[in-house]
Amino acid sequence: MATSGTYVTEVPLKGSADKHYKRWRDENHLFPDAIGHHIQGVTVHDGEWDSHExxxxxxxxxxxxxxxxxxxxxxxxxxxxxxxRGLEGHVMEQLKVYDLIYQFSQKSPDDIVCKITMIWEKRTDDSPEPSNYMKFLKSVVADMDEHVLKA
Incomplete structure (x- = not known):
């Protein structure tokens, strides 16, 4: 069995957890305009922007x-x-499992946290661990903060 693991980090945010959650749940199409240096495009392949699965x-x-x-x-x-849940793409060439879990919590009126959990399993033991992807995800969440506040 190939190596697997879980990375967890928290990103402090401003505003309301509801607003951040809504952006991540329903409004992924806004990401390229908001943080184009990270995300250049998001398209729906099946379903609707805000639909489960x-x-x-x-x-x-x-x-x-x-x-x-x-x-x-x-x-x-x-x-x-x-x-x-990862299905295909560059990261899936190295990983068999790649699940990204974002949980938004309002700790107090001025204290919001996005907890990011990455669950991964390598396809082979000689593949690198995906720590660079966790760094990327943390940066994406942090950079979206200002854009959510302006919305």
Whole structure:
């Protein structure tokens, strides 16, 4: 069995958790305009922008390289959790499992946190661990903060 793991980090945010959750849940099409240095395009392959189990294709830049990621979105409105399950794309060439879980929590009126959990399993032991992707995800969440506040 190939190596697997879980990375967890928290990103402090401003504003309301509801607003951040809505942007990540329903408004992925706004990401290229908001943070085009990270995300160059998001298209719906199957379903609707805001539907459970919608499949989307993301064009993004990680470590200076253009990449593509196809995922299926799972929604848990009660807990403000969105899960992107990796289906295809550059990262899936090295990983058998690549699940990204974003949970938005309002700790206090001025204290919001996005907890990012990445669950991964390599296809082979000689593939690198995906720590660069966790760094990328953390940067994407942090950079979206200002754009959510302006909305």
């Amino acid at each position: 919608a499949i989307k294709i993301w064009n993004y830049t990680c470590d200076g390289k253009p990449e593509v990621f196809k995922e299926r979105k799972e929604i848990d409105d009660e807990n403000m959790v969105i899960t992107f």
